[in-house]
Amino acid sequence: MTIEMAAAPHIWDPPVAAAMLGPRGSGKTTFLVAAQAAFGARGGGPTLRAERPADHARLRSAWAELGRAATYPPPDTAPSDHSILLGLPDGTDIPARVDDHRGALLDEPGESMQAEILTACLAQAEIVLVTVDGAVLAAWSPAAGAARIVGDLRLSVITGLVLRATAMRRAQGLRPPLLALIVTKADSVAGSAHTPMASMPRLAPIAFGADVTTLVCRVSAVPAPGGALVAGTHLAPFAFAALVRLGRRRTELAARLGRALQPGTARPGSAAVTIAMQRELVEIRGAVGQLVGLLDDCGVYRDGKPIAAADLAGGREIERRIP
Ligand SMILES: Nc1nc2c(ncn2[C@@H]2O[C@H](COP(=O)(O)OP(=O)(O)OP(=O)(O)O)[C@@H](O)[C@H]2O)c(=O)[nH]1
Ligand SMILES: [Mg+2]
Numbered sequence: 001m002t003i004e005m006a007a008a009p010h011i012w013d014p015p016v017a018a019a020m021l022g023p024r025g026s027g028k029t030t031f032l033v034a035a036q037a038a039f040g041a042r043g044g045g046p047t048l049r050a051e052r053p054a055d056h057a058r059l060r061s062a063w064a065e066l067g068r069a070a071t072y073p074p075p076d077t078a079p080s081d082h083s084i085l086l087g088l089p090d091g092t093d094i095p096a097r098v099d100d101h102r103g104a105l106l107d108e109p110g111e112s113m114q115a116e117i118l119t120a121c122l123a124q125a126e127i128v129l130v131t132v133d134g135a136v137l138a139a140w141s142p143a144a145g146a147a148r149i150v151g152d153l154r155l156s157v158i159t160g161l162v163l164r165a166t167a168m169r170r171a172q173g174l175r176p177p178l179l180a181l182i183v184t185k186a187d188s189v190a191g192s193a194h195t196p197m198a199s200m201p202r203l204a205p206i207a208f209g210a211d212v213t214t215l216v217c218r219v220s221a222v223p224a225p226g227g228a229l230v231a232g233t234h235l236a237p238f239a240f241a242a243l244v245r246l247g248r249r250r251t252e253l254a255a256r257l258g259r260a261l262q263p264g265t266a267r268p269g270s271a272a273v274t275i276a277m278q279r280e281l282v283e284i285r286g287a288v289g290q291l292v293g294l295l296d297d298c299g300v301y302r303d304g305k306p307i308a309a310a311d312l313a314g315g316r317e318i319e320r321r322i323p
Contacts, residue, residue: 011245011246011249011280011284012094012095012245015083015095015096015097016094016095016096016097016126016127016238016241016242016245017096017097017099017124017125017126017127018096018097018098018099018125018126018127018128018129018237018238018241019098019099019101019121019122019124019125019127019128019129019177020032020098020099020100020101020128020129020131021101021106021122021128021129021130021131021158021161022103022106022130022131022132022133022154022158022182022184023103023106023107023131023133023152023153023154024075024102024103024104024106024107025075025103025133026103026131026132026133026136026153026184027131027133027134027184027185027219027221028076028100028101028103028129028131028184029062029073029076029080029100030066030072030073030184030221031131031182031184031219031221031234032059032082032098032100033059033062033063033066033073033221034063034066034219034220034221034232034234035048035219035234035235036048036049036050036056036059036060036063036084037059037060037063038232038234039234039235040056040059040060042087044089045089046086046087046088046089046235046239046290046294047085047086047087048084048085048086048087048234048235048238049084049085049087050082050083050084050085051083051084051085051095052083055082055083059082066221072221075102075103075104076100076101076102076103076104077102077104078102079099079100079101079102079121080099080100081097081098081099081100082097082098082100083095083096083097084096084097084098084238086235086238086239086242088287088290088291089290090286090290092287092290094238094242094287096238096241098129099121099125101118101121103154105118106154106157106158107154115161118161119161119164119165119168120168122161122162122164122165122177123164123165123168123169123172125165125177126177126178126241126245127177127178127179127180127237127240127241128162128165128177128178128179128180129180129182129237130155130158130179130180130181130182130204130207131182131184132153132155132181132182132183132184132200132203132204133152133153133184133185134183134184134185134186134187134188134189134218134220135185135188135189136149136152136153137149137153137183137188137189137199138185138188138189142199142202146202146203149203150203153203155203155204158204159204159205159206162177162179162206163206165177175211176211176212178213178214178215178240178241178244179206179207179212179213179214179215180214180215180216180217180236180237180240180241181200181204181207181214181215181216181217182217182218182219182237183197183216183217183218183219184218184219184220184221185220185221186218186219186220186232187220187222189218197216197218197299200216200299201304207301208301208304209303209304210303210304211303212301212302212303212304213244213300213301213302213312214300214301214302215236215237215240215295215298215299215300215301216298216299216300216301217233217236217237217295217297217298217299218232218233219232219233219234220232233294233295233296233297233298235294236294236295236298239291239292239294239295240295240298240300240309240312242287242291243288243291243292243295243309243312243313244312244313246284246287246288246291246313247288247312247313247314249280249284250281250284250288250313250314251314253277253280253281253284254281254314256277257274257277257278257281260273260274260277261274284313288310288313291309291313292309292310292313295309296309300312
């Protein structure tokens with residue numbers, strides 16, 4: 001049979017591959033702990049759970065420790081990987097694998113063995129989650145110039161690594177990774193005189209270049225009295241990557257469906273394939289509807305220009321093209 005008839009792999013196979021990168025102490029591990037704490041329980045809304053029970057328990061106890069004694073997770077001495085599930089209110093689980101790289105790596109010389117391993121690892125990532133330390137940002141004044149803070153936030157090192165990973169991906173025919181700039185410790189930023197989010201294009205121009213799709217969000221991990229976390233935008237980076245994947249699939253399906261429905265193209269069995277594609281498009285629309293709201297309060301950029309979250313998944317343009 002033709003490619004049109006071949007069963008497409010399931011949309012979430014393989015899981016979304018995410019790599020977390022940011023300086024030592026910028027809040028990577030705490031972000032993961034807080035994300036699961038805020039959204040770990042099923043209660044009708046979206047959820048974020050570690051797939052492995054031991055991982056789930058470890059993240060939960062790290063949060064309990066944070067709430068009880070304001071003790072944050074210790075600095076990492078090795079990378080850790082987490083298989084997580086972003087659960088949508090309708091019960092759909094979107095799997096992702098998150099590699100949390102220790103920030104100390106960014107202080108090592110660029111040509112070290114570890115940096116080579118890190119670049120190879122980043123080249124596998126569909127999305128790179130860059131933690132931008134909100135406490136460092138809050139202490140900065142834009143009038144002081146960007147050079148020093150770009151160094152403090154390790155954004156120049158990160159840019160170099162992302163560029164190398166992008167080149168490796170291109171050599172394999174893969175797109176550049178999506179980028180999420182996660183401003184952590186948003187509680188520290190709250191009172192600052194400038195708006196750090198607005199400074200991002202100046203501090204991380206790589207995220208606003210041609211052919212790059214970027215999310216800018218902020219998160220905080222300060223437990224409220226009683227231990228609950230004031231829900232924030234912790235799910236946004238995962239929802240963002242999911243929306244992009246859904247948008248690509250939707251575009252591909254809409255084109256295939258358009259071809260299949262052209263008069264004179266019917267082949268044996270094609271009615272079943274057409275119905276399956278239409279059904280999948282309906283499912284995609286449902287998932288998109290549940291994900292878009294998770295990007296409220298975030299900035300989404302493509303080629304350096306702000307776009308609506310719905311446009312990540314094709315938006316109205318693709319809706320018009322679906323037969
Ligand atoms: N005020 C505030 N402090 C935070 C927050 N999140 C993290 N911190 C502080 O930042 C420190 C470092 O956080 P981690 O999550 O361990 O940082 P990391 O990026 O994983 O660091 P490495 O493992 O060394 O790469 C914590 O020990 C806290 O002191 C936050 O939301 N608000
Ligand atoms: Mg860590």
